[in-house]
Amino acid sequence: MKIPLEGVERAITKLWEEEATKSSAPRLELMTVVALVSDARLLDRAKKAVNDLVCAQAARTIVAVSLPGGEAEITAEAALHRRSPDSPARGDAIVLEATGAGREWLPENVDRLALPDLPVCIWWVGDLPDHDDLFDRLLGIADIVVVNSCEMDLRDLEKLDGLVSRSRDRFALSDLTWIRLRPLQELIARFFDDEAATACLSSLSRVHVTFTPRENEQDAASTQAGLLFGWIVHVLGLPTDPAGVRWHRESTWSEASLGGIVFRFDREDRPEVPCGSLLGVHFECESARFAIERQKDDPDAFRWSREVPGVAAPPQTFRVAIHDESTLLIRCLERPKHDRLLEASLRAGSRAVRPVAPRLSSRPGAG
Amino acid sequence: MVNPFRAGLETERACLPAVFVIFGASGDLTRRKLIPALYNLALSRLLPTGMSIVGFALPEMTDEQFRASMREGVAQFSRRKPIDEVVWEDFASRLHYVSGKFEDPANFARLREALEQLDRKNGTRGNRIYYLAIPPSVFPVVNDNLSKAGLVADPEDGNRYTRIIVEKPFGRDLATAQALNADLHRVFAEEQIFRIDHYLGKETVQNIVALRFGNAIFEPLWNRNHIDHLQITVAEDIGVEGRGKFYEEAGAMRDIVQNHLLQLLMVTAMEPPVSFTADEVRDEKVKVLRALRPIVGPDIAKLTVRGQYGPGNMAGHAVAGYRQEPNVSPESNMDTFVAMQLEVDNWRFAGVPIFVRAGKRLARRVTEISIHFKHVPHAVLAPPSMSLSPTFQADLRVEDASRVDPDVLAIRIQPDEGIGLRFVAKVPGPSMTLRPVTMDFRYGSVFGGSGPEAYERLILDALFGDPTLFARADEVSAAWRFITPILQGWAKEPPEKFPNYAAGTWGPRRAFDLIEAGGRAWRRL
Numbered sequence: 001m002k003i004p005l006e007g008v009e010r011a012i013t014k015l016w017e018e019e020a021t022k023s024s025a026p027r028l029e030l031m032t033v034v035a036l037v038s039d040a041r042l043l044d045r046a047k048k049a050v051n052d053l054v055c056a057q058a059a060r061t062i063v064a065v066s067l068p069g070g071e072a073e074i075t076a077e078a079a080l081h082r083r084s085p086d087s088p089a090r091g092d093a094i095v096l097e098a099t100g101a102g103r104e105w106l107p108e109n110v111d112r113l114a115l116p117d118l119p120v121c122i123w124w125v126g127d128l129p130d131h132d133d134l135f136d137r138l139l140g141i142a143d144i145v146v147v148n149s150c151e152m153d154l155r156d157l158e159k160l161d162g163l164v165s166r167s168r169d170r171f172a173l174s175d176l177t178w179i180r181l182r183p184l185q186e187l188i189a190r191f192f193d194d195e196a197a198t199a200c201l202s203s204l205s206r207v208h209v210t211f212t213p214r215e216n217e218q219d220a221a222s223t224q225a226g227l228l229f230g231w232i233v234h235v236l237g238l239p240t241d242p243a244g245v246r247w248h249r250e251s252t253w254s255e256a257s258l259g260g261i262v263f264r265f266d267r268e269d270r271p272e273v274p275c276g277s278l279l280g281v282h283f284e285c286e287s288a289r290f291a292i293e294r295q296k297d298d299p300d301a302f303r304w305s306r307e308v309p310g311v312a313a314p315p316q317t318f319r320v321a322i323h324d325e326s327t328l329l330i331r332c333l334e335r336p337k338h339d340r341l342l343e344a345s346l347r348a349g350s351r352a353v354r355p356v357a358p359r360l361s362s363r364p365g366a367g
Numbered sequence: 368m369v370n371p372f373r374a375g376l377e378t379e380r381a382c383l384p385a386v387f388v389i390f391g392a393s394g395d396l397t398r399r400k401l402i403p404a405l406y407n408l409a410l411s412r413l414l415p416t417g418m419s420i421v422g423f424a425l426p427e428m429t430d431e432q433f434r435a436s437m438r439e440g441v442a443q444f445s446r447r448k449p450i451d452e453v454v455w456e457d458f459a460s461r462l463h464y465v466s467g468k469f470e471d472p473a474n475f476a477r478l479r480e481a482l483e484q485l486d487r488k489n490g491t492r493g494n495r496i497y498y499l500a501i502p503p504s505v506f507p508v509v510n511d512n513l514s515k516a517g518l519v520a521d522p523e524d525g526n527r528y529t530r531i532i533v534e535k536p537f538g539r540d541l542a543t544a545q546a547l548n549a550d551l552h553r554v555f556a557e558e559q560i561f562r563i564d565h566y567l568g569k570e571t572v573q574n575i576v577a578l579r580f581g582n583a584i585f586e587p588l589w590n591r592n593h594i595d596h597l598q599i600t601v602a603e604d605i606g607v608e609g610r611g612k613f614y615e616e617a618g619a620m621r622d623i624v625q626n627h628l629l630q631l632l633m634v635t636a637m638e639p640p641v642s643f644t645a646d647e648v649r650d651e652k653v654k655v656l657r658a659l660r661p662i663v664g665p666d667i668a669k670l671t672v673r674g675q676y677g678p679g680n681m682a683g684h685a686v687a688g689y690r691q692e693p694n695v696s697p698e699s700n701m702d703t704f705v706a707m708q709l710e711v712d713n714w715r716f717a718g719v720p721i722f723v724r725a726g727k728r729l730a731r732r733v734t735e736i737s738i739h740f741k742h743v744p745h746a747v748l749a750p751p752s753m754s755l756s757p758t759f760q761a762d763l764r765v766e767d768a769s770r771v772d773p774d775v776l777a778i779r780i781q782p783d784e785g786i787g788l789r790f791v792a793k794v795p796g797p798s799m800t801l802r803p804v805t806m807d808f809r810y811g812s813v814f815g816g817s818g819p820e821a822y823e824r825l826i827l828d829a830l831f832g833d834p835t836l837f838a839r840a841d842e843v844s845a846a847w848r849f850i851t852p853i854l855q856g857w858a859k860e861p862p863e864k865f866p867n868y869a870a871g872t873w874g875p876r877r878a879f880d881l882i883e884a885g886g887r888a889w890r891r892l
Contacts, residue, residue: 026807058813090812182377183412189372190416193381194490198368235371301453304416312490317457318412341375 002075005109011078012092025088028058032114033121037065046125052326054081060092060115064106070099074109107137119143127151144336148176150276154219154226154357157350164343172338176328177224183320184278187304191290196311203286210266214275220254220356221265222276229263230349240351247356273299274322382830384417385494386482390509391501392422398440404822406441409458410451413827417489419461433464446820469509475516493527496829500534503547510554522556532561532829535626541847548840561829562838566627568821571784575634590715595741597721598890601628602729604681611694618702623725625850635736636711645835656845658713667856674704674875676728677866686870700861703727706878722882728870733892734780740773772803785809
């Protein structure tokens with residue numbers, strides 16, 4: 001039921017009082033999570049994700065959606081999150097619907113409804129526009145900003161890097177696609193856990209990344225592949241100035257050459273795997289080979305193998321579940337903090353892909 | 368050479384690959400706890416590359432039979448179900464079995480051969496972790512044979528490591544504990560020994576340290592100036608569950624108090640360590656045990672209570688008394704309940720009584736530490752100090768300080784893990800009526816889901832070589848040094864009347880008298 005904005009706190013208090021008569025669930029909240037929904041079609045998805053999140057981490061959630069047209073107004077709905085209709089309450093669920101110019105009023109009203117003295121997480125649901133005044137104003141109250149770069153183009157890595165620069169440490173940027181990448185980074189790091197393998201890095205000549213592209217995507221790599229690229233470039237300290245990065249593109253693959261290492265990005269359609277995901281990563285050194293490969297018959301499983309002279313290491317299979325958006329959001333907010341590795345990888349990745357994925361505004365002739 | 372790809376990742380360190388050898392692999396602990404914990408670590412991608420697990424026990428079994436038996440254990444006892452076939456297949460391929468008597472050195476030669484073969488195949492490079500899931504009486508022969516077979520690396524050897532994990536009981540009194548430690552030290556250096564007390568692997572026990580030393584508001588109050596007394600309860604609602612033979616040798620004092628309960632006391636009462644490194648933490652813990660005022664002579668009867676459950680009911684079902692349990696003597700005088708009043712003689716806690724109780728077949732399963740703060744020093748809310756209307760004054764319910772319920776901070780270890788603070792608040796209305804209210808933090812409500820099992824955390828720490836959450840030799844000795852005189856005193860004076868509490872109650876009447884003599888009461892749990 002829609003209620004006026006000024007009635008939200010009262011309605012929430014009343015719901016908790018009613019809850020106290022039914023269950024002993026304490027009212028405990030760790031943060032306010034604001035999901036900004038720019039497209040009404042994403043509303044249900046956002047509501048589901050924040051409900052799942054609150055089942056794992058008690059929080060107040062505000063899902064804010066703006067609808068074009070209509071009278072300038074914001075209306076609200078207030079409820080409590082639950083795992084199931086009969087389970088105890090877990091947190092406050094607020095939905096704000098702004099119509100017409102009411103969209104402009106969302107930041108101050110979100111601020112007013114945020115829980116006092118607790119972190120505020122702003123999650124932009126969907127593709128992040130190049131310039132959005134509403135988003136920019138909400139950054140002012142954010143402690144954590146969550147995006148999902150898999151819904152963006154490769155060129156948007158530069159936009160996210162810009163966001164980090166603008167944050168000046170006032171908020172931490174988190175990316176659900178980066179969260180998805182973390183287990184694969186662990187598997188890659190596992191290649192080099194002994195000295196013999198680490199020594200091979202000095203002769204690294206080729207890194208081969210296979211990914212599944214988004215529909216109709218023409219980018220040289222998916223954003224996840226771009227983030228991986230940025231991470232490796234950052235870890236190895238490779239040069240990313242435009243003069244030092246040479247790209248070669250074909251219809252199904254691209255190659256970048258920097259610091260004497262060739263990075264090849266291959267597209268491969270795998271309908272059972274989410275778009276943009278990685279399918280395999282191979283490192284080739286002078287006398288050593290390292291590989292992780294997503295299994296054909298089980299897309300959640302990766303085969304890990306390496307051949308290093310003088311070092312025995314049997315191949316292993318690891319479960320790397322393809323988490324849905326809700327799980328990624330939970331993982332992302334488990335230990336919210338400034339992720340310097342993401343920031344450095346974004347910086348390196350956005351610079352290294354700039355020759356093949358320039359920002360629209362900087363394209364020659366762009367208005 | 369440092370692995371540059373680890374920098375900034377959640378697992379910044381990697382543990383070296385090793386062969387994990389379980390002595391007593393056909394037993395219940397292996398099937399219920401150890402293999403499910405190792406499997407869950409594999410599922411979380413936390414086991415090092417190439418790690419193998421070798422079971423060593425008497426029954427004849429092939430690798431395949433051992434794997435099948437362990438699979439049943441995982442299916443039944445793993446916290447994550449159902450079994451992940453892909454991960455299990457990979458995990459099972461690294462499970463091996465060696466059968467034979469521990470007394471026969473030839474079996475250790477075979478074990479060595481098997482381990483060296485695994486080294487060559489999996490790159491485990493001579494690194495070993497031995498888990499003794501066997502009775503302490505067998506430790507010496509296993510240690511000797513490991514040593515003779517060349518299966519123990521020098522602790523100074525930079526190329527390979529050997530660690531040994533030992534399960535409680537660490538002896539049955541001071542003399543046997545010291546003998547056990549001496550025996551372990553014949554073969555292993557102290558830094559190679561990991562004495563496991565699964566209580567320390569519990570998230571909530573670790574959270575006591577976080578609560579005390581991660582918050583600035585509690586520590587200034589954590590002393591004799593503000594604390595009236597402490598209570599620690601480790602209550603189980605189950606009986607001896609088929610372990611009558613073991614329990615007849617142990618009792619509640621040895622099974623629970625000497626280890627779990629004293630561990631809780633140590634983390635509650637210890638001074639802030641300089642850093643959270645293994646020896647700094649363990650140094651502070653052992654100081655608490657050293658400061659415990661010995662209970663000897665007539666104090667044993669005055670400050671300790673022992674009990675044994677008789678028949679009763681649990682949740683409306685009749686249950687047998689201890690003496691009716693299988694493998695228990697019908698005249699047994701073994702304690703299934705202990706309550707004690709302790710004092711820690713140090714600057715922080717001098718004069719603060721610490722009441723502890725532990726037992727089986729108590730009314731509820733609950734482990735809790737509660738810090739009971741002192742009464743307010745002055746009844747500021749009493750009528751003379753307030754300029755209120757006569758009507759209002761007549762309604763005042765608080766007339767002196769001792770009638771205001773003191774504040775209590777309760778740390779719940781299990782179940783419903785969390786922290787609660789009880790304080791008083793004014794009941795809405797014209798009268799100044801105060802009522803105790805609680806603020807509750809519950810892990811499940813805030814963080815949801817279940818964290819790793821204690822064994823997962825502890826095995827992982829052993830793989831990393833981090834002994835912070837394991838008991839050190841001097842800690843074990845100090846605990847026994849305190850407990851042994853009480854056990855000896857009890858042995859001299861058999862209990863007057865056992866059983867002395869009915870199953871399903873909170874223990875014998877004397878346990879209540881112990882605390883009530885000082886005008887205090889056990890918390891209702």
